[in-house]
Amino acid sequence: MGRLAITAFVAAAIAFWALPMLWLVTAPFNSHPGLDVSWPDWTLENFRKLSENPYAFSSLKNSVYLAVGTMLGVTVMAALAAYSLSRVRIPGRNTILYGLLLLSSIVTGTAAMVPIFQLMFALNLVDDRSGVILVLTGGLLPAAIFILKDFMDATPKSYEESARVFGATPLQVLRHVVLPIVRPGLATIAVWALVNVWSDFLTSYILLRDPTKLPAGVVMYTFYSEGGQANLPLISAFSLVYALPVVALYLFVNRRYGFRFHGGIKS
Amino acid sequence: MTVTSVDAAGLGRRRAMGLVTPALLLVTAFLVVPAVWTVYLGMTDYRLTGIQAANPQFVGLDNYRAALADPDFRNSLWLTLLFVLGSAVVGQTVAGFALAWTLRGVPRLVRGVVETLVLLAWILPSSIVAFLWVAYLSGDGGTLNALLHTTGTDWLLEHPMASIIVFNTWRGTAFSMLLFSAALGAVPPSQLESARLAGAGTFAQLRDVVLPHIRGHVLTNTLLISLWTFNDFSPYLLTAGGPNHASETLPVFIYNKALYGGQLGYGSAISFIMLVINLVIALFYVRLLRERR
Numbered sequence: 001m002g003r004l005a006i007t008a009f010v011a012a013a014i015a016f017w018a019l020p021m022l023w024l025v026t027a028p029f030n031s032h033p034g035l036d037v038s039w040p041d042w043t044l045e046n047f048r049k050l051s052e053n054p055y056a057f058s059s060l061k062n063s064v065y066l067a068v069g070t071m072l073g074v075t076v077m078a079a080l081a082a083y084s085l086s087r088v089r090i091p092g093r094n095t096i097l098y099g100l101l102l103l104s105s106i107v108t109g110t111a112a113m114v115p116i117f118q119l120m121f122a123l124n125l126v127d128d129r130s131g132v133i134l135v136l137t138g139g140l141l142p143a144a145i146f147i148l149k150d151f152m153d154a155t156p157k158s159y160e161e162s163a164r165v166f167g168a169t170p171l172q173v174l175r176h177v178v179l180p181i182v183r184p185g186l187a188t189i190a191v192w193a194l195v196n197v198w199s200d201f202l203t204s205y206i207l208l209r210d211p212t213k214l215p216a217g218v219v220m221y222t223f224y225s226e227g228g229q230a231n232l233p234l235i236s237a238f239s240l241v242y243a244l245p246v247v248a249l250y251l252f253v254n255r256r257y258g259f260r261f262h263g264g265i266k267s
Numbered sequence: 268m269t270v271t272s273v274d275a276a277g278l279g280r281r282r283a284m285g286l287v288t289p290a291l292l293l294v295t296a297f298l299v300v301p302a303v304w305t306v307y308l309g310m311t312d313y314r315l316t317g318i319q320a321a322n323p324q325f326v327g328l329d330n331y332r333a334a335l336a337d338p339d340f341r342n343s344l345w346l347t348l349l350f351v352l353g354s355a356v357v358g359q360t361v362a363g364f365a366l367a368w369t370l371r372g373v374p375r376l377v378r379g380v381v382e383t384l385v386l387l388a389w390i391l392p393s394s395i396v397a398f399l400w401v402a403y404l405s406g407d408g409g410t411l412n413a414l415l416h417t418t419g420t421d422w423l424l425e426h427p428m429a430s431i432i433v434f435n436t437w438r439g440t441a442f443s444m445l446l447f448s449a450a451l452g453a454v455p456p457s458q459l460e461s462a463r464l465a466g467a468g469t470f471a472q473l474r475d476v477v478l479p480h481i482r483g484h485v486l487t488n489t490l491l492i493s494l495w496t497f498n499d500f501s502p503y504l505l506t507a508g509g510p511n512h513a514s515e516t517l518p519v520f521i522y523n524k525a526l527y528g529g530q531l532g533y534g535s536a537i538s539f540i541m542l543v544i545n546l547v548i549a550l551f552y553v554r555l556l557r558e559r560r
Contacts, residue, residue, distance in 0.1 A: 006369050010377060013366060017384040017437065019410060020403040024395070035402040037410050073293075081290035088274045088283035096287070098553070100294065105549040107298040108498040110518035111541040114525045114534045115301035115308060138297025141290050157275035164277050173276040199392040202500045206526060220394040221504060224401065239395045246390055254383070 024243060027236035034232065046237035056238055058212050059219035063242075066132055066204070066215050067197040073137040074144050074193045075186055081141075082148035083178060087157070097149070104142030109135075109202050117206050127209045135207065136197055144189050151185035191253060195246060216242045302542060308535035315529035323532065330536035339512055340537065343520040347497065349428060350435070350516050355496035356489055358436030363443020363488070367451055368473075382444070389441035397504030400434050423506055427514035431502045439496065443488050450484035451477070483555070490552045494545060517541055 019037075027033035028047070029040035050056050085093060109116070116135055117126075125131030163177045201217040208214055214222070220242060223235050274283075309330055313323040334340045366385065370378045388396065403410050406421030422430050454477055462472045478485075500518045502508070508515035508523055515523065517537070525534020 006372060009365065009369055010373055010381060013362075013381055014384065017381070017388055019414070020396075020399045020437065021384070021387065023399055023402050023410070035405045035408045035410075036413055077290040077293065080286040084278065084283035084286040087276060088278055088280060090280060090283050090287060096291070101553060102546070102549050103294065103298050103302075105494055105552065106542055106545040107302045108545065110498045110500050110521070111538055111545055112298070112301040112305065113518075113521065114531055114538050115304040116297065117526060118304065118308065118531065119297075119301055134293065135297050138293040141294050142298070145290060160275035164275070170276045170278045170282065174278075178276065195390055199390070201393050201504065217392050217394045220392070220398065224398050225507075235398065239398065243391055243395050246392065247387065250383075250386065250390060 023236070024239055027232065028240040030236070033236045046233040047241075049233050050237040050241065053234060053238075055211055055214070055219050056234075056241075059214055059216045060242065062129065062213060063198055063215040063217070065129060066136070066200075067194050069130075069133040070136045070140065070197045071190050071193040073133065074140045075190045077137070078141055078144035078148050078189060079182070079186055082145050082152055083174070083182075085145070086149050086152035087160075097146075100142040100145055104146065107139075109139055113202065113206055116203075120207055126207055127213065129208070129213055132204050132207050135203055136200065139203075140193055140196060144193065147192075148182070148185055148189060151188075152182060155181050191249060195249065198246060305535045305539045305542060308532055309539045310536075311532045313532040313535070315526075315531055317529075319532075326532070330533050331540075333533065334536060334540070339515070340520065342512055343515050343517050346428060346513075346515060347517045350432060350499075350502070351493050351496045353428075353432040354435035355439070355492040358432060359440045359443045359492050359496075360485070360489060362436055362440045364447045366440065366444045367447035370448070371451065385441045385444055388437055389439065393501045394504055396438060397501055400430075400437075400505060404430055424510055427506050427510065431505055431514050431516075434505060435496060435499065435501070438501065439492060442492060446484060446488050447481070450481040454480045486555060487552070490548055490555070494548045494552075497544065497548070498541075 022037045023035075026037050026040045029042045029044070030038065031041050031043045031045055033046070084090065085097065090096070120126050120128075120131050120135065123131070125134070159177050159181065160173050163173045168176070199217060200215070201221065204215050204218050205221070208218070211219075211222075216238075220235075220238060223238065224230050278286075310325060310327055311323040312319050312326050312329075314320050366381065370381060373381075401423065404422035406412065406419050406424070409422075411422065412418055412420055458476050459472060462476050467475065498518060499516075500522070502514055502516050503519045503522060506514045508519040518541075521534050521537050521541070524530050524537065528534075
């Protein structure tokens with residue numbers, strides 16, 4: 001391919017991916033934001049309006065609660081399960097692993113939304129944030145166990161063996177020897193779970209009713225889908241605030257580890 | 268595979284099973300039980316409200332017969348096929364490969380910019396990117412109309428399927444790009460070099476040198492992104508299935524019928540059909556993984 005063709009293609013790609021995103025950078029700082037992209041007058045007025053909206057701040061708190069709760073549940077349970085599956089020949093181990101691999105791809109939030117709603121209704125967990133955490137944790141666990149098990153299979157067992165020789169109990173070995181070694185794997189799973197839940201829309205949309213319990217993803221949607229003129233100053237400022245943690249996390253991960261394929265598979 | 272299962276920490280089977288149990292319980296409760304329950308619910312006339320809510324009747328395969336006769340369902344199936352073929356199999360695969368291939372030869376800075384943009388489109392929350400596209404495609408002062416001088420064209424109303432296909436290509440290409448970058452890294456540069464010296468053009472190089480090396484990756488990539496696109500709910504955030512069912516892919520159809528329209532039994536039957544399609548794709552994928560080992 002000629003240099004010119006490559007340059008043209010790369011320019012087209014930048015335009016295709018950047019153009020829809022420009023609004024997110026310009027509109028929040030525009031005193032009269034429209035739907036188009038225009039040079040802003042760098043006002044912070046929209047953020048002041050945002051701070052007066054009763055649902056904006058509570059929704060971000062709810063998102064933090066859901067994301068952190070799910071992240072802790074997924075990381076801890078996946079780590080324990082993955083370690084045991086990696087090191088101990090539990091009866092039916094291969095069946096469990098095969099089942100988890102299939103389940104994680106078959107029973108998705110969209111395909112199972114009706115029975116999940118039914119189940120939570122029967123358990124009296126509709127409109128309950130803990131219910132959302134349980135559903136999200138159950139959904140993310142199979143893939144998390146899989147990624148972590150691969151990771152643990154690849155770590156040497158000699159440290160654990162020597163700790164045993166020096167008389168450490170199995171739980172001490174887990175805490176003081178295994179945990180530090182697998183920390184990068186746990187960090188990957190934690191970040192992956194955080195980003196997934198932070199972006200989630202459908203689970204909370206189905207299971208929560210009370211506007212004060214809704215996370216940012218759903219509140220963002222109600223801001224623009226409710227009838228009448230869309231409140232663009234509010235929407236633009238809120239989008240930016242809601243997006244920033246993801247952008248920050250991306251920059252951090254990219255600088256620290258590089259965004260290459262290590263199993264960062266999004267569901 | 269076999270050597271890895273030495274119980275180095277001296278955990279013992281019993282304790283190990285204890286550590287696996289919490290995860291398995293949650294997975295059973297929130298993935299296995301719902302999947303099995305769909306089979307039962309799909310054979311009832313269960314509804315969100317009314318008599319059938321309190322006392323649902325077993326109706327056998329009626330819901331499946333109704334689905335086959337339902338023009339909205341057949342329309343939805345067809346739109347889903349278009350959506351998966353257009354945005355995943357063609358859109359994301361072609362764009363992802365083209366990016367992975369061309370970005371090898373551009374300056375570091377440019378490469379970083381393109382990759383960051385493509386990755387941000389992938390990881391930003393879906394309701395934000397959905398609104399960004401609603402604004403971009405709007406007939407009421409949207410940026411695309413200003414660029415193309417097509418004032419007043421409401422893309423989401425006039426071309427809903429094309430819009431969500433382009434949107435999902437934009438949204439999901441990052442995965443294919445990352446996967447193909449990793450795959451291309453494994454193609455021996457010496458082979459490409461000798462093909463070039465022998466006078467092979469770009470197309471011939473791709474066909475004769477690159478493709479044989481990455482065939483497995485192409486297949487893996489196609490299966491995974493098809494599965495994800497098939498289960499993607501974000502068209503709802505752009506068009507809610509409209510106008511008049513014109514962009515109602517299967518997940519949106521289920522939502523509109525079952526949770527919005529209250530026909531839980533009928534919606535469960537459609538969900539079960541979705542689960543079966545997912546199972547078929549997943550079995551192909553698992554088989555592929557095994558062959559490679």
